[in-house]
Amino acid sequence: MVAQNVFFYLLAGIILFSAFRVVTSNNVVHAALYLVAVLAAVAAEYVLLAAEFVAATQVLVYIGAIIVLFLFGIMLTRAKLGSDQDLTHPHWALSAATAVVMFGVMGYALVDQFHWTATPLPADTRLVSVDGSNSATVSDSVFTAYLVPFEVVSVLLLAALVGAIVLARKD
Amino acid sequence: MISLSVLGVELAYWQVTSLRVLGVLLAVVLPAGAFVYLFLFKMMSFMQSRLGPMEAGPFGSMQLLAEVGKFLQKEDIVPERADRRLFFIAPYIVLASTFLLFSVMPFGPDVYFTNLDTGIFLALGLSSVSVIGILIAGWASANKYSLIGGIRAAGQLIAYELPMVLAVVGVVIQAGTLNLQGIVAAQHQGEIFGFSGIGNPFLLTQFVAFGVFLVATQAELTQTPFDMPVAESEIVTGYMTEYSGLRFLLFFIGEFATAGAFAALAATLFLGGWALPFVSLDDNAMNFIGPLVLFAKILMVGFLIFWARFTFPRFREDQLQAFAWKYLIPIALINILVTMILKVAF
Numbered sequence: 001m002v003a004q005n006v007f008f009y010l011l012a013g014i015i016l017f018s019a020f021r022v023v024t025s026n027n028v029v030h031a032a033l034y035l036v037a038v039l040a041a042v043a044a045e046y047v048l049l050a051a052e053f054v055a056a057t058q059v060l061v062y063i064g065a066i067i068v069l070f071l072f073g074i075m076l077t078r079a080k081l082g083s084d085q086d087l088t089h090p091h092w093a094l095s096a097a098t099a100v101v102m103f104g105v106m107g108y109a110l111v112d113q114f115h116w117t118a119t120p121l122p123a124d125t126r127l128v129s130v131d132g133s134n135s136a137t138v139s140d141s142v143f144t145a146y147l148v149p150f151e152v153v154s155v156l157l158l159a160a161l162v163g164a165i166v167l168a169r170k171d
Numbered sequence: 172m173i174s175l176s177v178l179g180v181e182l183a184y185w186q187v188t189s190l191r192v193l194g195v196l197l198a199v200v201l202p203a204g205a206f207v208y209l210f211l212f213k214m215m216s217f218m219q220s221r222l223g224p225m226e227a228g229p230f231g232s233m234q235l236l237a238e239v240g241k242f243l244q245k246e247d248i249v250p251e252r253a254d255r256r257l258f259f260i261a262p263y264i265v266l267a268s269t270f271l272l273f274s275v276m277p278f279g280p281d282v283y284f285t286n287l288d289t290g291i292f293l294a295l296g297l298s299s300v301s302v303i304g305i306l307i308a309g310w311a312s313a314n315k316y317s318l319i320g321g322i323r324a325a326g327q328l329i330a331y332e333l334p335m336v337l338a339v340v341g342v343v344i345q346a347g348t349l350n351l352q353g354i355v356a357a358q359h360q361g362e363i364f365g366f367s368g369i370g371n372p373f374l375l376t377q378f379v380a381f382g383v384f385l386v387a388t389q390a391e392l393t394q395t396p397f398d399m400p401v402a403e404s405e406i407v408t409g410y411m412t413e414y415s416g417l418r419f420l421l422f423f424i425g426e427f428a429t430a431g432a433f434a435a436l437a438a439t440l441f442l443g444g445w446a447l448p449f450v451s452l453d454d455n456a457m458n459f460i461g462p463l464v465l466f467a468k469i470l471m472v473g474f475l476i477f478w479a480r481f482t483f484p485r486f487r488e489d490q491l492q493a494f495a496w497k498y499l500i501p502i503a504l505i506n507i508l509v510t511m512i513l514k515v516a517f
Contacts, residue, residue: 029310033257036303056293064299064332071306072325081254081313135289135349 004048011048014041026083032070039063053135191284198273198462202431202469203424208235209470210477211427218481242423245416250313253413257311262414262421264304269425271297272432277352279445279461280453290351291343294436295336298391301429302328305400308422309410320409323488324393324400330495331390331397337503338383341510342373342440355444359452369448374441379506381441383499385472388433389479390495392426396483397491430476431469438468 018037025031039062046055089095142150182190212234216223224231249258274284275294287293302325309321343349346357354373361371374381390397401409411422438444445461446452486494 029254029257029307033303033307052287053289053292056287056289056296059293060296060299063303064296065329068299068302068306068325068329071303071310072322072329075306075310075318075322081252081311135292 008045008048011041011044014038015045026085026087027080028074028078028084028087029071031087032067032074035070036063036067039067050134053138191282194278194282195270195273195284198276198278198435199270199428199431201466202434202473203428204235205470206427206430206473206477208232210473214474214477215481239420242416242420245419247416247418248413250413252313254311254313257307258413259418261304261308261311262418262425264307265301265425266421266428268297268299268301268304269428269432271300272429273435275351276432276435276439277355277445278465279458280455282445282458282462283352286352287350289349291339291354291436291440292349294351295332295339298429298432299328299332301425305410308414312410312413314413316406317410317412319406320400320412323406324410327390327393327397327400327491330492331387331499334383334495334499334503335387335391337500337507338380338387339440341377341380341503341506344507344510344514345373345376351439351444354440355446356452358443359446359448370443370446372441372443377441377506377510379502381437383503383506384437384440385475385479386499387495388430388437389476390491391433392430392476394430394476394480396479396486398485399488399491402485430473434469434472434476435465437472438465442468442472444468 015038018034018041021034022031022038025034039058043055043058043063046052046058212223212231224234227233227237249255272294275287275290275297277283277286277290305324305328306321309317309319309324312318342354346354348354348357358372359370363369363371363375393400399405401411406412411419414422445457445465447457447460447464450457450460
């Protein structure tokens with residue numbers, strides 16, 4: 001699986017560089033576009049993991065909807081051309097320290113769980129599961145084993161939607 | 172892995188892949204060129220009682236090459252205060268979204284770029300990537316008309332993506348799969364009240380979804396009657412105002428290639444795709460006939476799209492949004508509900 005490893009590190013490099021530029025870029029539109037690169041590379045990592053349904057969802061929801069809404073909102077409010085010096089938050093050092101602590105905790109949890117051992121790859125690494133369809137497996141488990149969490153999340157999103165309308169409409 | 176035994180040669184994996192890449196390039200360029208010449212140049216002219224281009228080649232058929240040559244020679248102007256890098260990238264993002272759309276399209280039993288299990292889902296996701304390119308183009312031009320055009324385009328594409336996805340859900344429920352090959356097979360193997368001669372093109376059962384899909388396509392392509400983003404009487408040409416030469420050509424190709432891609436999606440989802448009645452889906456000859464069948468269906472759907480484009484006047488911005496949210500989305504939701512009930516009942 002040499003090719004998969006090569007592409008994993010290539011994509012990981014893209015993710016790290018773009019994520020770094022999201023927080024250091026001094027133009028808000030550029031930052032949003034670096035975020036597109038991060039999300040697209042994450043979608044590609046999902047494809048490498050043979051999770052094509054999650055990858056497609058990533059493209060449809062994050063790149064196609066959320067980032068577009070981001071850009072839409074930025075351009076309706078403040079979208080200066082050229083560099084914008086107010087973008088760096090005065091407490092950036094504190095945020096960086098928090099991020100390092102988060103990284104340490106999550107990294108420790110992962111190492112503690114898996115002990116640097118490589119999980120054996122399945123014999124068939126193509127984008128098809130044993131019974132022929134990944135998305136069928138996903139939907140089966142969503143609507144049987146995880147039905148209650150799925151419905152709870154749906155109701156939560158609906159509540160958020162109604163709440164947003166209530167906050168936005170004063171009349 | 173895959174053999175094209177009609178030609179009597181076994182192809183290696185990389186050879187098949189190269190052929191597929193070439194095929195996708197052809198699949199983008201051919202419908203786009205056919206749309207521009209047949210519909211934009213000729214059909215529009217005849218509808219308006221004129222001849223259209225007649226000088227270059229027989230019946231003006233070389234006009235397309237002349238136009239491309241003209242755009243390539245034009246000076247490539249970048250506004251002084253524009254964000255140069257993003258200004259350059261934007262048309263390529265729009266074009267990339269179109270090319271990626273064709274990467275999940277099946278043209279025959281073995282003629283496809285990828286045969287993904289979530290084909291139609293990914294296609295709908297990829298079609299929305301072009302919005303990012305349009306928004307960037309509007310912003311990076313450093314022109315208020317461009318920015319207004321970009322924002323109008325984004326609002327419109329967000330609004331009309333929902334009815335499009337919801338219209339497709341009806342087809343997916345009936346076919347029972349997200350795989351585009353599976354949807355083609357489901358239509359080929361279906362039967363109409365026990366008569367299995369011509370299969371069951373989902374146009375017959377999902378005609379509501381077909382209508383919603385076509386209207387949403389028209390809006391996604393920002394064509395008349397939904398062309399507020401490029402409304403020339405109000406905001407010059409919207410996000411394309413500052414573009415000239417090659418980059419304008421890229422937007423132009425992107426627009427018509429996307430029309431081809433959506434027509435191909437509609438043909439696959441509702442008209443049976445590349446399959447022919449009475450011919451087995453595994454027949455090797457379909458690798459050669461299939462693309463032609465699909466191309467004919469693309470032209471049929473394209474005719475409908477451009478017929479509407481040349482016939483209707485432009486909507487107002489608020490009418491456009493109201494039309495999507497108050498009519499198309501409820502209609503698509505009711506269609507899903509009825510499809511679900513009928514699917515469970517039968």
